[in-house]
Amino acid sequence: MNRHLISAADLSRDDALLILDTAEELARMSDRPIKKLPTLRGRTVVNLFFEDSTRTRISFEAAAKRLSADVINFSAKGSSVGKGESLKDTALTLEAMGADAVVIRHVASGAPHRLAGWIRGHVINAGDGMHEHPTQALLDAFTIRRRLGLQPGAGASGGIGRRAAGRGGSRTGGARTGGGARTGGGGLDGVRVTIVGDVLHSRVARSNIALLNILGAEVTLVAPPTLLPIAVDGWSCEVSYDLDAVLPKSDVIMMLRVQQERMTAAYFPSVREYSRRYGLDAGRMAMLPEHAIVMHPGPMNRGVEIAAEVADSPRSTIVEQVANGVSIRMAVLYLLLGGAELSGEAR
Amino acid sequence: MHARTDEGSTGDGPGGDSPGSYKRVLGPAEIRRVLSRIAHEILERTHGADDILLLGIPTRGVPLAERLAGRATEFEHRTVPWGSLDVTMYRDDLRLRPARALGRTELPADGIDGKTVILVDDVLYSGRTVRAALDALTDLGRPRSVQLAVLVDRGHRELPIRADYVGKNLPTSQHETVRVHLAETDGEDAVLLGEWKEALA
Numbered sequence: 001m002n003r004h005l006i007s008a009a010d011l012s013r014d015d016a017l018l019i020l021d022t023a024e025e026l027a028r029m030s031d032r033p034i035k036k037l038p039t040l041r042g043r044t045v046v047n048l049f050f051e052d053s054t055r056t057r058i059s060f061e062a063a064a065k066r067l068s069a070d071v072i073n074f075s076a077k078g079s080s081v082g083k084g085e086s087l088k089d090t091a092l093t094l095e096a097m098g099a100d101a102v103v104i105r106h107v108a109s110g111a112p113h114r115l116a117g118w119i120r121g122h123v124i125n126a127g128d129g130m131h132e133h134p135t136q137a138l139l140d141a142f143t144i145r146r147r148l149g150l151q152p153g154a155g156a157s158g159g160i161g162r163r164a165a166g167r168g169g170s171r172t173g174g175a176r177t178g179g180g181a182r183t184g185g186g187g188l189d190g191v192r193v194t195i196v197g198d199v200l201h202s203r204v205a206r207s208n209i210a211l212l213n214i215l216g217a218e219v220t221l222v223a224p225p226t227l228l229p230i231a232v233d234g235w236s237c238e239v240s241y242d243l244d245a246v247l248p249k250s251d252v253i254m255m256l257r258v259q260q261e262r263m264t265a266a267y268f269p270s271v272r273e274y275s276r277r278y279g280l281d282a283g284r285m286a287m288l289p290e291h292a293i294v295m296h297p298g299p300m301n302r303g304v305e306i307a308a309e310v311a312d313s314p315r316s317t318i319v320e321q322v323a324n325g326v327s328i329r330m331a332v333l334y335l336l337l338g339g340a341e342l343s344g345e346a347r
Numbered sequence: 348m349h350a351r352t353d354e355g356s357t358g359d360g361p362g363g364d365s366p367g368s369y370k371r372v373l374g375p376a377e378i379r380r381v382l383s384r385i386a387h388e389i390l391e392r393t394h395g396a397d398d399i400l401l402l403g404i405p406t407r408g409v410p411l412a413e414r415l416a417g418r419a420t421e422f423e424h425r426t427v428p429w430g431s432l433d434v435t436m437y438r439d440d441l442r443l444r445p446a447r448a449l450g451r452t453e454l455p456a457d458g459i460d461g462k463t464v465i466l467v468d469d470v471l472y473s474g475r476t477v478r479a480a481l482d483a484l485t486d487l488g489r490p491r492s493v494q495l496a497v498l499v500d501r502g503h504r505e506l507p508i509r510a511d512y513v514g515k516n517l518p519t520s521q522h523e524t525v526r527v528h529l530a531e532t533d534g535e536d537a538v539l540l541g542e543w544k545e546a547l548a
Contacts, residue, residue: 025433025449034486037436067436334436335423339446 004116004123004125005332008134009210012116018125018185020142022331024152027233027324029066039338040069046099048090049126050076050106055298055322056126056136060103063329072099077327087111088118095119103338104128109203122336128308130201132263136297137207141215143317144188144252146324147293152186189216194246196278197256197305200229201263204297205256208235224278243278247287254295255280255306281307285315293317295339351411369526369541372517378498378505381514382411387511388424393463398491400459401429404468404480405450410531411498412467430454432466432487433436453485464490465511471497474508485494501525501528 001015011019029035045064049057057073063072074094081090094102099170101122104112109129116123145152195213199205199221212219219237221228232239240246240334247253258274266275285294294306294316302308311318360396373381393399396419403412416429433450435441468481479496484490494511501519519525519538528537 022449028452037485039436039441040483150548187352335446337446338436338441340442340444 001191001235006112006125007132008137008207009240013214019138020333021152023142023327025132026330027327032168036066039070040067043069043100043337045069045101046072046094048102048104051213051269053105058327060329062326063333067330068332091115091118127203131203132207134207135136137211137331139321140208141211142328143321147317187215191217191251192220192249193217193252194220194250195254198227198258199223200227201259202256209235222246224268247284251292258304259300275304279305280310285310357501369473369539371537374541375536380525382414383418386415387445390419390423398529399463399485401465401467405431405433406527407469407527407531407532408467410529428455432483434479434483439475446543459490460489463492465494466495468497469498470525471500471510472503473504474504477508478546499525
């Protein structure tokens with residue numbers, strides 16, 4: 001894997017599977033009495049958040065703390081950024097304080113990439129503008145794999161340590177038998193994922209499309225034409241404007257938030273109209289195949305892109321996605337920081 | 348960060364195919380007899396396996412724990428539970444190698460509290476893996492006591508740790524390497540002793 005995690009598109013299939021498989025083992029820790037591992041003792045992780053965030057920041061903080069790293073939280077509000085300090089100067093300050101990894105969220109697409117050129121530590125992109133949000137894509141893939149009962153392992157780790165264990169250990173027994181084995185060990189090969197809504201402004205969608213392609217899933221985008229990027233023709237996915245037609249052919253439906261804070265023009269006539277054509281309500285949910293799941297990266301606009309009864313239904317994975325986020329971020333932190341520094345192998 | 352699946356059985360050196368010649372120290376029949384003996388010893392020492400739990404350390408400790416549990420179950424006509432304990436996150440040499448893939452920890456539903464836990468590994472060498480396992484156990488609960496069973500003890504301890512049950516004491520030099528092959532992981536049962544051509548030191 002690379003030294004940094006800036007874009008989901010940079011991951012190889014093996015990298016992605018290694019992260020998912022590692023997260024799978026780490027997730028099992030969450031029902032233990034002591035949810036802490038000593039692995040990153042003495043390492044410092046800085047959460048550098050230039051943009052508001054609830055779950056991502058808390059999730060990274062929880063992940064780093066469970067691995068015993070020291071966490072420094074930095075938010076633009078109440079810092080010298082308010083006095084006009086540049087990203088570079090902030091970065092150099094963090095560097096001088098000995099940050100081993102910097103988790104950055106920034107309004108500007110490409111900020112993590114610039115940051116990686118300035119500091120020695122590892123850079124993890126926690127969302128940059130309308131570019132990417134790779135850990136969200138990883139946790140979504142992880143959630144899909146678990147919920148659809150796809151077999152983890154085999155792919156990246158060569159089947160080592162995968163033997164089913166003890167008579168007593170029945171904790172995961174059920175989860176890994178269902179679903180029917182697909183080819184390629186641990187990927188999402190052939191899974192049909194439909195991403196609905198504000199693709200244009202969504203870094204979650206960009207990262208997801210990249211990662212889902214790497215893992216072999218088939219992606220369909222559904223959105224009003226105004227909320228699709230111009231370059232969408234070049235992406236390896238289907239595009240549709242008719243949600244009702246796509247629903248019965250979806251294993252996973254991923255609803256995106258309408259990002260009104262990024263909208264500088266009128267992209268659709270009214271919220272009501274958007275909701276009527278592209279919102280997921282109970283009636284539409286009934287059109288999905290029985291095994292299909294409903295995902296949302298959060299925060300939700302209930303009543304706009306997703307109806308409350310859908311968000312709270314058992315098919316919704318929204319709360320699970322949050323829990324899985326901690327496992328995925330632990331896996332990423334462990335894999336980037338846990339081992340030896342690869343000398344001279346900068347990206 | 349390349350995934351090293353496991354440094355596994357050798358306790359030293361890369362896990363892949365190595366140059367140099369190997370001498371077969373134990374074959375399938377000997378391993379079978381050794382495991383039967385250890386199973387008997389465990390039953391004797393624990394007075395019939397009350398409240399014991401065999402925990403194998405991945406990779407090759409896990410099939411060994413399963414086999415020992417199978418033997419003990421057979422001899423005593425009662426189910427002896429077993430599981431696995433991954434110690435990767437507790438190792439003291441993590442920073443010396445690229446991050447490696449994790450093994451699985453699988454415990455019985457009722458946990459390890461109050462049990463006699465018997466750790467099972469293939470080779471006992473520096474003792475550092477066992478040290479990591481003891482730390483991992485501390486985070487999982489409070490066993491009544493902890494014992495250690497190994498297929499091969501090759502000496503050269505770096506920590507004050509010893510095994511309670513030893514399949515074979517194998518005097519080695521540090522330039523030598525011990526490899527354990529098991530049917531479940533390697534397609535055959537064997538303990539091999541060889542010279543590592545690219546010296547470790």
